[in-house]
Amino acid sequence: MNDSSPVFLIDDDKDLLKATKQTLELAGFAVSAFSAAGDALRALEPDFAGVVVSDIRMPQMDGQQLFACIKERDADLPVILMTGHGDIPMAVQAIQDGAYDFIAKPFATDRLVQSVRRATEKRRLVLENRSLRVAVEQAQGDLPLIGQTPAMERLRHTLRQIADTDVDVLVTGETGSGKEVVASLLHRWSRRAKGNFVALNCGALPETVIESELFGHEPGAFTGAQKKRVGRIEHSSAGTLFLDEIESMPPAIQVQMLRVLEMREVTPLGTNEVRPVDLRVVAAAKVDLGDPAQRGDFREDLYYRLNVVTLSIPPLRERRDDIPLLFSYFAERAANRFKREAPAISSTVRHHLLQHDWPGNVRELSHFAERLVLGLETAATSKPGEAPAMDTALSLPARVERYEADLIRETLSQNNGDVRRTIEALGIPRKTFYDKLQRHGIVRGEFAGFEESDRRGP
Structure with missing residues (x-):
């Protein structure tokens, strides 16, 4: 495994410092070695992407003091403490204060490497979550059309270009991809933002109802029409009319809609009065209306009338x-x-x-x-009956070991590190649980929130 993640290593024993540095470098880490904690602290930059590994017993500033300073700067930066046997009570206290792990000297090199790898993964996730929060905050003006991929950057750029042009737009995309969001942004970013954004799902209403909804009606236009109703088209005048699932629009209504788009006028049911409308239509379809096989009975001429600008939202x-x-x-x-x-x-x-x-x-x-x-x-x-993804290069016993370790970590995480609830969920004795923690190198300090009553041995 070529990790190349940065590690700050601090130990005043120069021989041990050199040997430990070599061990971590052979494991693929980029190690910066320091013989004094103060030097390491001065070199530590904000949002350091790696892990700090430090001895406890050192002159001037010891490992505990170094950890306390790091915690003030960045409480999420993993600190692993190396300690002689007599310093274990201090290391345990540091763990309770938030240190990531402690390793008693002399230690097996694999024990240190595995701990650093786990800490590195935790740090990567912490920094990723931070950057995501920053990106969300910076994108507030464009939410919820979120995305940093080239396709989404192009989509936002195109929306900005055409928002104020009054051109009719056809938006295509799969179910749930955000077609109404695009239509809403076209409205918000245009001079029409002061007008109404009027949305209608063409697939949700029967033909008899959709005609009245779109065009409006006068009293007595049909049975039950007791008072005048302004239709969605007229209500959206000077604003934006969003027609979702336009492929579901009944054929007879398509004919009337084509005339509205061409003439920019509407005639409510029950009257011969023609009313001009300042109309901008954004239509959305979850099928490719340009493909005759998918278009079905949707009118080709209406498709071409709507297809002035087509925006496609990637899944x-x-x-x-x-x-x-x-x-x-x-x-x-x-x-x-x-x-x-x-x-x-x-x-x-x-x-x-x-x-x-x-x-x-x-x-x-x-x-x-x-x-x-x-x-x-x-x-x-994982889907029912589907095994979790594993490295097929591993032997069966190694894969079983990895699965067991992942399951224990996941259960600890779900229970916020509570040992009693974790043991109950796993269905194993307490002593077996602690034996497995030791065998897999799982550190409870990684799972914040465990209760004081659970801080005891097997």
């Missing part, structure tokens, strides 16, 4: 790099709504976010974030 599976950013936004929004704390993106959640195909697109992702905030989604998201 999530084609812009996977945007998914963590979108998830962070939806999780933050759900947390505010439900008065809960927004969850950080763990490695398990990130794996699911990037591996799932999201057939429901942004809508499905939003619901997933809400379930996670409510604690209803474990993010152990």
